Amino acid sequence: MKKVSLLLSLSVVSLAMITGCLKDKGFEDQKYGIQIQSDRAVSFPQAPTGITVSVNSQSTAQTLSGPAVAREADDNGSQEVKVTIQENNALVTAAGLTALPSGSYTLSPSPTVVIPAGKTVSDQLKITFNNTSTLDPNKTYGIGISIASADGGYKIASNLKNVLITINIKNKYDGKYTLKGQFYHPTVANRGFFTFSVEMQTSGPNSVKMFWPLADAYAHGWTAGGTPTFFGLQEPEYTVDPVTNKVTVQNVAAGATTFYTMAPGYNSRYDPATKTIYAKWGYNYAPGPTFDPAANREWTDTLIYVGPR
Structure with a gap:
């Protein structure tokens, strides 16, 4: 019995020593261990x-x-x-x-x-x-x-x-729009009219850049055989003359090599009464410029304002 008592006594002393070791500075400084705080x-x-x-x-x-x-x-x-x-x-x-x-x-x-x-x-x-x-x-x-x-x-x-x-x-041209348009390409069959929802996002005091949610990209959509598509490295930006409301469109994609010309004979403009943008533009025109059916790529846009984005 004395031997058992001695062992029990040693165990109690050892436990006390271990408990004392746990009360170290690192624990108390909350560097490790589970801490319960009352701070608000x-x-x-x-x-x-x-x-x-x-x-x-x-x-x-x-x-x-x-x-x-x-x-x-x-x-x-x-x-x-x-x-x-x-x-x-x-x-x-x-x-x-x-x-x-x-x-x-x-x-x-x-x-x-x-x-x-x-x-x-x-x-x-x-x-x-x-x-x-x-x-x-x-x-x-x-x-x-x-x-x-x-x-x-x-x-x-x-x-x-x-x-x-x-x-x-x-700017005042920024917002969600319904894009109704037509794209001309000399070698693509079944190209035609299209209607897409787009965003025109402010890019300058009088400029907006087209964002196409369907492609999740700055791009101008068109259809080939009824399938929506778009050209890479083409990001159309529409600029409105604040005095005349005339509209010009240019490709502002980084690294772009294709740039646009406004279609001759078409009144590209912004109508402030209806918040509608009318624009016709493209590339590969013949000198003049004049439309070249063998080479032209050309968009005709009506952008109808829907509301703020």
Whole structure:
């Protein structure tokens, strides 16, 4: 019996020593092991990627949704939390974007955002742009927002305290369109009329580039034997003269070797009353230019505005 007691005593001592070894600095500093924390924190969930919005170029106000503020807490969000935010243009500069002019927009609510009791996320901030018609579509603008403080004992997650909103300006020709057209090719049988849904995406103050969702590419579709197809390395860009509404089309694909000529005798134009683009253009025209049935490739487009994209 004495031998058994001695062994038991040694086991207790060994267990105590092992337990004591577990209480080391690495464990207590949370470098390893399972840790249970009671910290409460607020953050921008969108901080890692930021937010990108596109706004129309217009003189009247437009409002879009922005980021929300979230919390992590050990009390299941039983209390209301008030979070103070502030604009931070340093984020805009660091990203190489252009800060919006002072007074050109408002954030709401600001400077206090409320996470209601029982919820983990606030309502999204609203960004109201007062007048975007004076902004340059060739520039990419930005708004930086940082969390400054929070009540209720909440800390600020230092790695999720800043969010950058990237703003693209869409010109007045930008949008979703129904493309109705015809393509001429001298050696392709059963070419004919086609109807596609396309997007015209801002590429300059008065220019839009055609994006064809069916091909998931910047391209101009046509049909061969009833089958939709398109040419590679051809990305048509439509430019509208703001004074005359005359339309020109050119291939802006990187590495392009094929370039366009507007069809002679056709009134390629933009109709502002109906937001319709009419254009006829192609390549391999004879000198003049004149249409050459043996060589020409030619599109005739009617682009009917459907709505914003």
